[in-house]
Amino acid sequence: MTRPSTSTSTSTSGSTSGSTYASGAARASVAVAELDLDGPDGPVLSLGPAPGGPPLGEGDIYALVRLRGRPAATVYCRVGAGEDPAEVLSAAFRARHDPGRYTPSAAEPSAVDPPAEPHAPPRTTVVVGTRERAGQLARALDSLLAQDHPDFRVLVVDNAPVTSATRDLVASRYAGRVDYVHEPRTGLALAHNRGLAEADGAVVAFTDDDVIADPHWLTALTAPFAADPGLGCVTGLILPARLTTPAQILLESHGGFAKGLEPRLYDPARPPADEPLFPFTAGSFGSGANMAFRAEALRAVGGFDPATGTGTPARGGDDLYAFVRVLSAGHRLRYTPWALVWHHHRETWRDLEDQAYGYGAGLTAYLTAILVRRPALLPALLAKLPRGLAHARAITAHRPAGEAEPAHGAHGARSYPWPRGLSRLERRGMLYGPLGYAKARRRISGDGGRT
Template identity: 70%
Template sequence: MSRRSRTQEEIRRFLSIGAVQVAELDIDGEDVSLRPGPGSPPVTAGEVFVLVRREGRPVGTLLGRVPEGVEPRAVLSELARADFGGAAYDARRTDDARRRADEAWRPAPAPPLTSVVVATRERAGQLARALDSLLAQDHPDFEILVVDNAPLTTETRDLVERKYGERVRYVREGVPGLAVAHNRGVEAARGEVVAFTDDDVVADPRWLTELSAPFGADPGLGCATGLILPARLSTPAQVLLESHGGFAKGFTPRTYDPGDPPADEPLFPFTAGRFGSGANMAFRTSVLRGVGGFDPATGVGTLARGGDDLYGFVRVLAQGHRLRYTPRALVWHHHRDTWRDLENQAYGYGAGLTAYLTAVLARRPALLPAFLARLPRGLAYARALTAAREAEGGGAPGEHATRSHPWPGRLSRLQRRGMLYGPVGYARSRHALRSADRRSR
């Protein structure tokens, strides 16, 4: 079969992927509550992607099917108890078992003053949804900054001033690029911690508290990331992306310490994509400023296509600061809708990956020996993961069902092309910024 025919077959299979409902199931002793995901209708018969919470805390996801004429809560509750083990939810647990289960989630000290930066460009409708969720946070002391990046209209400014007034600060950044916009937010931030999320998310009410509290508990912490789950799975593109992990990094809290490198990360700290994503990250403001912020030649909106968040993670770790991943800090992300979106995303991810590596090594040449020393093991590890992925195909959201959505070869090829382009894109992006700077003088 020719490559063109294979791609056509992949698209045909892609278009046959059905929609999946999104819901939350909270089990608190004998009480079980079921509610739809943010912006979703009530759960009915059919496939459902479920975030399972225990006493409000995210503990895992599952994919279940609700038969016609059956009460959804009962079906999904039984699946959750079977999937995650009855002992985790059984109201008859002993006090000692409850104490051990809760010990890993011991509350941190009160979170510090935190600035939330949301970079946006001409997406006022989505932005309003995100800001509404941010203003509902239970964090005791925070501010919200909207950075309007290279706006073409006054739509974003009008929204912020008309609907939110003094509750949200409006900042304009005329130079296009996500990293430039984020740096403008860092410059304007007043908080000890600066958190970042996107204009296409809905933040869980405890998101900001859970993301910023670790900074109060660990003076050596430079960065924190959190859990990202799909807000909806209504198109084939959204289901396919989440079938292969989406943006989620699991439900186990983890601290990455450059003083004690993880044995399962051969390229640490250069495997930045394992740590988290830019839609859910926070930095100690002084640390991020100390490393010069994000590289302005990286990120969406530049010729480099991405990699600004990964650059930030590695720069902070390379300075000796720890990074904390905490799944209790949850945002719901609105994935892209179409096949073309996935193509652009695959190419952009590949480009951003090698662009950020180029940026790190260009700005910190002293890291090159460490990178080269780790490269052989890292490449072997990556090849093994790729082979396993292609052999097994894709999984259903949450990976609790038969692996039924293979990752299209077309998208893998686009990602590899993007990786080849990344260093070139970064060089072109830096040149464009220098040229613009000279013209502005």
């Protein structure tokens, strides 16, 4: 969960104003593109999957570079008048990366070709939780139905709707291709748990209604489960669908939702040496818009905590909670950048303020949830708490222009200053998180639901 999107607003007194922010960050739109270096006649540059951005040509371009069909890197360039954008981006990639490093290996299934038996991707249910966003939901569903996975089902969970728009959309446009269920209680974790209960696949994948999934996404995300019986969770790469507002550009310049372009395996039996807080730094594992679980493993740990996540007073943390619970049960977690979705970042300064506050709140809410539900983990957390506080301060620090985010950097995007007002909001959110979790538990208990 890297500055996850939230829908609940919060007080922003004392934060940087939108006008102040706009004076320090980019004002122009950035074109989002894909660069295939293996075109028959040389590199092929195309616009990204989302319409409405600036055209390719003179100006700023943010591009995903593919080699042998796989995401290999992201590059950011300013293309001058009369320059060929494909040539400029290709040169920038080759100046920073060795193309020979990007070769398929037996350790990771190809995101392009279906893996050979016995590692065919398992039957999967794709769960999309949504609430009153039928327009963008249709865009996401179109991309999900275009997946090359051989055996999957798409399930829309309509979370506490106030209109029939989502139900009508599924019935009229996707009848027979997409299943619909209604979850009357508000909260993304509750929607995900309803999807988990309804899932009929060995694997259950989750994504959001504001993404466009790459056609190879689901195959790349789920094939690792067939290759590794000890795998409990797989997460994937999230890149920006559009960069048309200063808020979107600022967020992506500090890492956005991406976790890098290198695959990684997290094994509780072999804690990573470079993450001394493991497994409590769950934000480095992935994000809820792009994750899949072995269904039996997720059910065995009780699914998602319903008092976490968007739509609750806790504001977030449902994905992080699930990651840690699955890892603490002894399962491995794999991050694979070849499982790609394009995310529509929130567009306004107020949205970014909400994200900052919600990120902080969700972070400490999920830690509270872990300790409430798994108190046996308290000694391990306390032992790592001093370094955890230093880590929390580092990830919310005001960073000067050009300084990369500590965990993952800007992965090819131009860096702009992270405003102090947003850092303060993240820290305020961290202070609020445990209280928000307690409020959410009381609300669910009052509604007669399990906590």
